[in-house]
Structure formats: structure tokens, C-alpha cells
Amino acid sequence: DSGVTQTPKHLITATGQRVTLRCSPRSGDLSVYWYQQSLDQGLQFLIQYYNGEERAKGNILERFSAQQFPDLHSELNLSSLELGDSALYFCASGPHGRDEKLFFGSGTQLSVL
Amino acid sequence: GQQLNQSPQSMFIQEGEDVSMNCTSSSIFNTWLWYKQDPGEGPVLLIALYKAGELTSNGRLTAQFGITRKDSFLNISASIPSDVGIYFCAGVLGGSQGNLIFGKGTKLSVKP
Numbered sequence: 001d002s003g004v005t006q007t008p009k010h011l012i013t014a015t016g017q018r019v020t021l022r023c024s025p026r027s028g029d030l031s032v033y034w035y036q037q038s039l040d041q042g043l044q045f046l047i048q049y050y051n052g053e054e055r056a057k058g059n060i061l062e063r064f065s066a067q068q069f070p071d072l073h074s075e076l077n078l079s080s081l082e083l084g085d086s087a088l089y090f091c092a093s094g095p096h097g098r099d100e101k102l103f104f105g106s107g108t109q110l111s112v113l
Numbered sequence: 114g115q116q117l118n119q120s121p122q123s124m125f126i127q128e129g130e131d132v133s134m135n136c137t138s139s140s141i142f143n144t145w146l147w148y149k150q151d152p153g154e155g156p157v158l159l160i161a162l163y164k165a166g167e168l169t170s171n172g173r174l175t176a177q178f179g180i181t182r183k184d185s186f187l188n189i190s191a192s193i194p195s196d197v198g199i200y201f202c203a204g205v206l207g208g209s210q211g212n213l214i215f216g217k218g219t220k221l222s223v224k225p
Contacts, residue, residue: 002155002157004155033212033213035215041217042201042215042216042217042218043156043201043215043218044215045212045213045214045215048212056212058212090155090156092155099213100144100146100161100203100205100213101146101158101161102156102158102213103158104154104155104156104157105155106153106154106155107154107155
């Protein structure tokens with residue numbers, strides 16, 4: 001058990017809808033990282049938050065947004081969903097603002113139908 | 114963007130065999146890491162490498178940081194069924210914010 005909790009584990013929704021994925025980092029970790037995993041693209045970095053502030057941005061679409069709350073949990077919001085957004089979304093946490101050793105949650109499998 | 118080229122894409126081997134996989138890039142990395150993803154789970158860190166030429170072991174796993182800092186390899190000796198999964202290399206670019214870049218993974222299947 002990595003100590004990172006992600007909910008829900010599975011999410012099935014329709015095109016055009018909006019969903020929210022939730023992540024609780026390991027106790028004591030200040031950074032939360034969001035990754036998207038698809039079959040053809042591997043693990044793509046989306047965005048990082050450190051102690052409530054956006055720290056780094058990767059290949060995140062404008063339809064996607066995230067935030068980190070004062071209790072350090074984070075939410076990833078995906079809107080105007082398209083079929084191609086179907087993927088496994090991982091949250092990872094680390095103790096610092098620049099982490100190599102990440103602790104990953106079990107992921108949220110998003111299916112857009 | 115930066116890319117890590119991981120090979121092979123997949124491997125199907127006999128239990129007890131040794132396994133070798135590698136990762137290359139056109140960019141120089143400060144740190145190389147190897148993660149393993151079990152089915153239905155998130156990736157877990159196996160080995161971290163910080164210096165060019167460094168060779169590090171973790172049980173049956175051995176990884177090396179290439180001298181040019183543009184490549185790394187991972188060896189697994191005497192494979193067992195629980196080695197099944199996807200192995201990812203990941204690198205941290207020099208001078209950047211330090212976000213991890215992942216390769217596309219090597220999927221390992223083991224025949225009992």
C-alpha cells in the first residue's frame with residue numbers, strides 16, 4: 001500500500017459530461033502529481049501541485065483543471081469529456097516540490113462512452 | 114517534448130531466464146529511475162540512479178546509469194512469475210523543474 005488514496009476506482013460516463021477525480025496524498029507529502037495513462041501514450045504528466053499551489057504543468061488539456069486543498073488532498077476535474085479521454089488517471093505524491101521518488105495511487109479508470 | 118525510448122515493448126520469457134531492458138534518450142538526464150506496475154495497481158519505484166556509470170542492485174534487479182547520461186538498463190535475474198508487469202524507466206532532466214518523464218514501458222510476461 002503506497003499510502004496514496006484515489007477515488008473512485010472506476011468511472012463510466014458519457015461524452016460531454018464532467019467528472020471529478022479525487023486524491024489523498026501520503027501523510028506528510030506536500031506534492032501531488034497527476035498522470036494520465038493510455039495504451040499508446042504511456043504515462044503522461046498532467047500537472048503538479050505543491051502545498052496548495054500549482055507547481056508545474058505538463059500536457060494538460062484546457063478542458064482539464066486541478067486544485068489542491070488546504071488539507072492537501074487534490075481533485076482533477078475533467079470537463080466536456082471526449083471518447084479519447086478514456087484512460088487510467090493516476091495521482092502520485094511526494095514530500096517535496098521536486099520529487100523523483102513518487103508514490104502512486106491505484107488509479108481511476110475513466111471510460112467515456 | 115522530451116522522449117524516453119524504451120525497449121523492448123514487450124517480452125515473453127520462460128521462468129528462470131534473465132531479462133534485460135533498456136531506455137535511451139537524446140537528452141541528458143540527471144537521474145534515472147525504474148518503476149514497476151503490477152496489473153491493476155500504480156507504478157512502484159524499484160531503483161533510483163543518480164550518477165553516470167552508477168550500478169545499483171535491488172535483490173534480483175540490477176540497473177545502471179549510462180556514462181553518457183542518456184541511457185539506462187535494467188536486468189532481472191532468474192525471473193519468477195511475480196515479475197510479471199510493466200516496467201517503466203523514468204528520467205529527470207537536468208536544469209528543469211525536475212518533472213519525471215516516463216518511457217512507454219516494457220511489458221513482461223513469464224511462462225511458468
